[in-house]
Every structure is written in C-alpha cells, then in structure tokens.
Amino acid sequence: MSKLFLAPMEGLADCVLRDVLTRVGGYDGVVTEFVRVSGSVLPNRTFQRIAPELNNASRTRAGTPVVVQLLGSDPELMAANAERLAALAPAGIDLNFGCPAPTVNRHGGGAMLLEEPERLFRIVSAVRQSVPATIPVTAKMRLGVRDTQKTVACALALEAGGAVSLVVHARTKVEGYKPPAHWEWIARVRESVSIPVVANGEVWSPEDYERCRAVSGCRDVMIGRGAVADPFLVRRIKAKLAGEVSEVGEPDRRDDWLELKPLLAEFWRLFLGRVEPRYVPGRIKLWLGALRNTFPEAESLYGEVRTAHKVDDVVRVLGLHGVVVSSERELS
Known part of the structure; x- marks a missing residue:
C-alpha cells in the first residue's frame, strides 16, 4: 500500500498545523520543520519546542508518527545533536539537504550542500553512527543547486552514509517552488539507489498524485503545499486508492468546508495557547491564504480577515462566517 507523508514546511507546517491536518486522517507520517544546528549542542527544550510531539511518544494527538x-x-x-535528540525517542531523524531559503544557504546549509556529495556522506554517516540502530535516519534532497549534474552522486552519497530512505523534491534550489516538478528525475534517482525513494513536489490533486507515481515509479509520496491548501487531499487520495470513490471532474467542496470550519476554530485555539495573541491573526491569515486556492468560502473570509490586526477583530469576522472561536479574554 502506498504511504503518504506530510512534508516539512518552514514557517507553515508547525506543530499546530500538523495536529490539525493529521486529525483529518490519511497520513502515514509527518516530518517537522527543521531544527537548525549551528555552533553548539542544543538543549532538549529546543527539540521539544519545534516537536512537542516528542512528549507524546513522537506522535501527533491523532496518533501519526512524527520524524x-x-x-x-x-x-x-x-x-x-542527533545523539541528544535520539535520547528523546523520535520516530525518526531526517536530515535536510533541500531547503532553498537564502538565510540557510548563505551559511552553506540546506540545498547548498548538494554541491558537495562527499560532505553529504560524512554528515549522514556521522549521524547514523551516533544514534541507536532502532531510530531510522532518513534524508530529504532536491535535484541540485542550479542543475542536475550531481543529483545521482548526491543520492548515492546519502545511501552510502546510511540513510534508510530518501525523499526527493523534484526541483533544484534555484527553481524554488516554481512549476513544473521534474518527476522523471526522481525516477532516475530511484533507479540508481537500492533504498526506498519518496516522491515530492507539485501534488495538488489525486490526479497529480497518480501522475507523480506513474512518472517517478515511486510507491510513496510526500505532499506539502497541496495538503495545506486542501486538508482533505490525502484522505481523498487514500479513499480513491481503496476504491471507495471514483471522482469525475471537480469534487463538491461544500461538505468539506463545513467540516473544515471547526478545524479552523481549533487551529485558532491552539495558537492562542502557544504564542502571544498579537501573532495569532497572522497565522490564521497564512493558512486562509493557502485555503483560498481550494475553497471559495476561504477566499471571501481571507479578504475580510486580511485587514484585521487585533484578536477580537479576527474573532468577529470568523464568527460572521460561522467559524466559532474564543477571544483572548475568554480563553485566559
């Protein structure tokens, strides 16, 4: 059976969104935002802040394993740092060789390491040797920095270092998130290594998922922005795989929107309990900005929330659209 994973997305798929999305169902695993390692061995609280699921047997409240x-x-x-993290018993440790962010790349991290296959090998090998064999060590890479000249060499280096599986985001660093995703290059990587390869990039619908699997030849797929824009995407893919539905044309989203409204309220509630209230409006705007690509109702709601800056103003707008949330004062 094909497995579906939620991708790590810095500044977007944090523990709150992971919690809410995995409640919808369908995910076989999720990967956290990256923990940046630079200059010191981090304290436990740093890992637990980014991955509070470590305090719940490394699972979301819905029971989904968290790497x-x-x-x-x-x-x-x-x-x-991997040794320190391993003591907290994560479901797995993933190594980021795909982040295209300039702030990361300026310091030689993320996707910039794809210029140095030998260093990739040394990093994975050192991490693998530092943690118990019971904890899987995996890696996520892009196709390269500017081109694909070293794609296969990087994948082979990660395998040789001890990664037990590999996620390939089918774009270079320079391409960022611009379509298309080059799924055919994932196929080349898959054919070159003996470890499982997970396809990632530009899956926004069950049809994209099917094409991605067909072109890449991969059994398993990791979904990022498509899952944020449509929280029910993975569930619909699983239902289609099980033969429970046979979609023709665009699905009716009205029932999905009714199911989503309580999740928006829970998203708001969880953030109010996690960060200062003044930051919460920005987070609901960020998710609504993604949801409007899928739901017409989210488009109008986003338009009204976008200009609201205070917690009570956002609560009022959400309430007018049937999203029942609590204000800061009610929760305090």
Whole structure:
C-alpha cells in the first residue's frame, strides 16, 4: 500500500498545523520543520519546542508518527545533536539537504550542500553512527543547486552514509517552488539507489498524485503545499486508492468546508495557547491564504480577515462566517 507523508514546511507546517491536518486522517507520517544546528549542542527544550510531539511518544494527538528534521553542515555537530535528540525517542531523524531559503544557504546549509556529495556522506554517516540502530535516519534532497549534474552522486552519497530512505523534491534550489516538478528525475534517482525513494513536489490533486507515481515509479509520496491548501487531499487520495470513490471532474467542496470550519476554530485555539495573541491573526491569515486556492468560502473570509490586526477583530469576522472561536479574554 502506498504511504503518504506530510512534508516539512518552514514557517507553515508547525506543530499546530500538523495536529490539525493529521486529525483529518490519511497520513502515514509527518516530518517537522527543521531544527537548525549551528555552533553548539542544543538543549532538549529546543527539540521539544519545534516537536512537542516528542512528549507524546513522537506522535501527533491523532496518533501519526512524527520524524524530527535536523539542518546543518558540520558532521560532528550534527552527530552530537542527533545523539541528544535520539535520547528523546523520535520516530525518526531526517536530515535536510533541500531547503532553498537564502538565510540557510548563505551559511552553506540546506540545498547548498548538494554541491558537495562527499560532505553529504560524512554528515549522514556521522549521524547514523551516533544514534541507536532502532531510530531510522532518513534524508530529504532536491535535484541540485542550479542543475542536475550531481543529483545521482548526491543520492548515492546519502545511501552510502546510511540513510534508510530518501525523499526527493523534484526541483533544484534555484527553481524554488516554481512549476513544473521534474518527476522523471526522481525516477532516475530511484533507479540508481537500492533504498526506498519518496516522491515530492507539485501534488495538488489525486490526479497529480497518480501522475507523480506513474512518472517517478515511486510507491510513496510526500505532499506539502497541496495538503495545506486542501486538508482533505490525502484522505481523498487514500479513499480513491481503496476504491471507495471514483471522482469525475471537480469534487463538491461544500461538505468539506463545513467540516473544515471547526478545524479552523481549533487551529485558532491552539495558537492562542502557544504564542502571544498579537501573532495569532497572522497565522490564521497564512493558512486562509493557502485555503483560498481550494475553497471559495476561504477566499471571501481571507479578504475580510486580511485587514484585521487585533484578536477580537479576527474573532468577529470568523464568527460572521460561522467559524466559532474564543477571544483572548475568554480563553485566559
């Protein structure tokens, strides 16, 4: 059976959104935002802040396993931090070789490491040797920095270092998130290594999922922005795989929107309990901005919320659209 994973998305798929999305169902696993490793061995609280699921047997409240991702370029420091993280019993440790963010790349991390297959090997090898064999070590990569000249060499280096599986985001660093995703290159990687390869990039619908699997030849798929824009996407893919539905044309989203409204309220509630209230309006705007690509109702709601800056103003707008939430004062 094909497995479906929620991708790590810095600044978007944090523990709150992971919690809400996995409640919808369908995910076989999720990967956290990266924990940046730079200059020191981090305290437990740093890992637990980014992955509070570590305090719940490394699972979301819906029971979905949570793999914690590390980002860094120094093999010894990565190994030392992985050893510290391993003591918290994560479901797995993933290594980030795909982040295209300039702030990360300026320091030689993320996707920039794809210029150095030998360093990739040393990082993965050091991490693998530092943690118990019972904890899977995986890696996520892009196709390269500017081109695909070193794609296969990087994948082979990650495998040789001890990664037990590999997620390939089918674009280069320079391409960022611009379509298309080059799924055919995932197929080349899959044919070159003996470990499982998970396809990632530009899956927004069950039809995209089917094409991605067909072109890449991969059994398993990781979904990122498509899952944020449509929280029911993975569930619909699983239902289609099980032969429970046979979609023709665009699905009717009205029932989905009714189911989504309580999840929006829970998203709001969880954020109010996690960050200062002044930051919460920005987070609901961020998710609504993605949802409006799928739901017409989210488009109008986003338009009204976009200009609201105070908690009570957002609560009022959400309430007018039938999203029942509590204000800061009611929760305090």
